[in-house]
Amino acid sequence: MAGPPQPAAQPWVSPASSGPVANPFAPPFPAALPPETPVETTTRLRPVRPRRAGRAVAVGVCAVLGVGLIGGALAGLWLAAAEPGEPAEPAGYAKARDLxxxxxxxxxxxxxxxxxxAGPGASARTWTRIVVAPDAACSPAVLAKGLLATLRPLGCERVLRATYTDATASSVITVGLVFTRADAPAQRTLGQGLTTRLGADVPPTLPGPGTVAARFGPSQRASWWLNAPADLPVVVTAVSGFADGRTVDRPQPADGAMARGRTDAVAQSGLGHEARNITVRFEQLLRTAVAPPAKEKDAR
Structure with a gap:
């Protein structure tokens, strides 16, 4: 795995290059993020490689035309031979394992x-990355204990985490991408009622010294969510809180914090909405990473 050597224990602070991005759907707010600092990558994630074009594309097209009918026939035979009720592995599933x-x-x-x-009443949100941690082994330091115990029998590969803030710098949210070695059937089973099974298994936070997430610790966790999409060998987690460091006695799963009639600060601030909806956005990003949009493919 490529990349410059990095300290293994400390998170890397990485604000966006021009500060918080304004939310086009909401009233303007004053900039509240700290000054910029150099962006760091994790120890494992690689820079973008240049795309191949020209002759390689022509060769690929010819190959597709030459074997398309044969490949289609073989695919039909493979699907017919599969066990009833066991769909083929989702497209991009194996590729996603190495992301x-x-x-x-x-x-x-x-x-x-x-x-x-993504916010209450379908209001828009814009999140800015302020902290990225080095990739980490699966352990209680980066995963909630119940989720760790659930994933160990399936194979827990690696954990990536980053912390974001909203456009007003009033809330912070840590996102985790937990890569598993589960096969497709095991992953489908894993995702069924995962949040309900784990109960109050709140993910750890990723604070960032010198950022608006400096005081984002265990006592500041307000709402959380996690999901294991059936088509990706990943569990996406999110935990949100207030950027001012206020404590929350009892963190609420996002669906509870979003319940109709809630009037507490966590509900009114939309921290449940953010925790749940940011996991959806990250699932979409992972799908795009393994299967870029058709428009992008055609441009290669």
Missing amino acids: WHNAPVDSLFPRSLAGPA
């Missing part, structure tokens, strides 16, 4: 991330 050390850091953890309809 933790093959993908560029900015493709997995963008410096800024839009969340249309």
